[in-house]
Amino acid sequence: MMGPAHSLSGAAAWLGVGAATAAAGHPMPWPVLVVGALICAGAALAPDLDHKAATISRAFGPVSRGLCEIVDKLSYAVYKATKKPADKRRTGGHRTLTHTWLWAVLIGAGSSALAVMGGRWAVLAILFIHMVLAVEGLLWRAARVSSDVLVWLLGATSAWILAGVLDKPANGADWLFTAPGQEYLWLGLPIVLGALVHDIGDALTVSGCPILWPIPVGRKRWYPVGPPKGLRFRAGSWVELKVLMPAFMLLGGVGGAAALNFI
Numbered sequence: 001m002m003g004p005a006h007s008l009s010g011a012a013a014w015l016g017v018g019a020a021t022a023a024a025g026h027p028m029p030w031p032v033l034v035v036g037a038l039i040c041a042g043a044a045l046a047p048d049l050d051h052k053a054a055t056i057s058r059a060f061g062p063v064s065r066g067l068c069e070i071v072d073k074l075s076y077a078v079y080k081a082t083k084k085p086a087d088k089r090r091t092g093g094h095r096t097l098t099h100t101w102l103w104a105v106l107i108g109a110g111s112s113a114l115a116v117m118g119g120r121w122a123v124l125a126i127l128f129i130h131m132v133l134a135v136e137g138l139l140w141r142a143a144r145v146s147s148d149v150l151v152w153l154l155g156a157t158s159a160w161i162l163a164g165v166l167d168k169p170a171n172g173a174d175w176l177f178t179a180p181g182q183e184y185l186w187l188g189l190p191i192v193l194g195a196l197v198h199d200i201g202d203a204l205t206v207s208g209c210p211i212l213w214p215i216p217v218g219r220k221r222w223y224p225v226g227p228p229k230g231l232r233f234r235a236g237s238w239v240e241l242k243v244l245m246p247a248f249m250l251l252g253g254v255g256g257a258a259a260l261n262f263i
Contacts, residue, residue, distance in 0.1 A: 001198075001204070001235055001244070002235055002240065003045055003055035003140060004137055004138070004140045004245065005201065005240050006045055006197070006201055007041040007045060007134060007137025007140075008041070008252065009044060009197050009198075009201055009248050010040040010042070010043060010044030010137075010190075010193070010197050010198070011037045011040055011041040011138065012248045012249070012251045012252035012255060013040060013193055013194070014033075014039075014040035014041075014190050015037050015252045015253075015255035015256040015259060016255040018033045018255060018256065018258075018260075019254075019256075019258035019259045022258060022260075022261060023258070027261065028172065029172035029175060030260060031171045031172045032166070032171075033256070033259050035127070035162050035166060036186075037252075037256075038131060038134045038158075039187065039190040040193050040197070041133070041134040041137055041194070042129070042131065042132070042134040042194065043130060043133070043192075043195055043198075044195070044201075045059075045136065045137050045194075046191075046194065046195060047098045047104075047198045048094075048098070048198075049067065049068055050071045050072045050092075050093045050095070050096065050097065050098045050099075051072070051094045052065070052068050052072065055133075055136050055137060056068070056136075058136075058148075059151075060132065061148055071093070072093045072094065073093065075093025076091075076093035076096070078097045079093060079096045079222065082213075082214060082222075083222055084219055084220055086218070086220045087220050087221060095202065095207060096213075096222060099199050099211065100210060100213040100214075101211055101212065101213075102213065103195065104195035104199070107191055108189065108191040108192030108195070109188055109192075111188045111191050112184075112186070113188075114126065115185065115187045116181065116182065116184065116185050123163055123184050124159050127158070127159035127163055128155050128156050128159040130191075131155035131156075131158040132152060132154075132155035135151050135154055199211045203226045204226065204227065204231075204233065205232055205234060206229075206232050206233070206234055206235075207224060209224060210223060210224055211225045
């Protein structure tokens with residue numbers, strides 16, 4: 001799928017989690033719901049860090065473009081080193097390492113550890129990165145015609161304000177993990193969810209997605225998970241633009257309303 005659909009699906013997924021926790025009798029504080037949805041929307045773009053033409057490659061200028069080059073080469077090297085005879089030949093690393101459940105878990109766990117050990121500045125850095133990505137994905141039309149600097153300023157301002165809101169008592173800095181020193185440990189959860197939602201979205205497209213790696217399936221270690229071929233679609237097709245994106249917006253709205261006990 002394309003960047004806007006990925007971001008919408010990420011936001012909708014976290015709002016759905018908020019609805020589920022509310023139904024279970026453990027509602028999220030509203031700042032956790034909002035911040036988590038934005039982080040998840042941004043994190044849903046991150047697996048395409050292996051693609052030089054993806055939204056994330058443009059998000060942070062030369063830094064993200066250079067990082068995409070490195071991750072592409074790393075992913076390709078891992079693919080070559082671990083593929084089985086039935087896995088197809090490739091010339092690049094797109095939709096390999098960064099499109100797996102293992103990568104999602106490691107990135108999320110690393111973000112949680114960084115937030116806990118690094119303190120406020122680490123939290124601000126995590127928020128800034130994902131706020132910029134959320135702007136690029138959710139407000140993509142405006143982001144494309146705006147200066148990168150304006151997008152970065154919006155991301156930095158949003159990160160600073162949201163961190164300040166979360167820091168206030170009962171607003172969710174210690175949501176889910178309440179022991180002393182575990183503030184913001186939950187930040188990794190929307191990052192994991194966003195990456196997994198991205199992978200599921202890509203699995204619906206023609207090429208499928210090797211979500212299960214390194215678990216082998218038959219004679220393939222990089223098995224392209226997906227529905228029957230007749231149910232798949234091409235990225236950017238009318239199915240994505242006219243069906244899935246409106247569905248994500250509707251589901252996100254319903255999930256958000258349920259999470260806040262409006263319905």
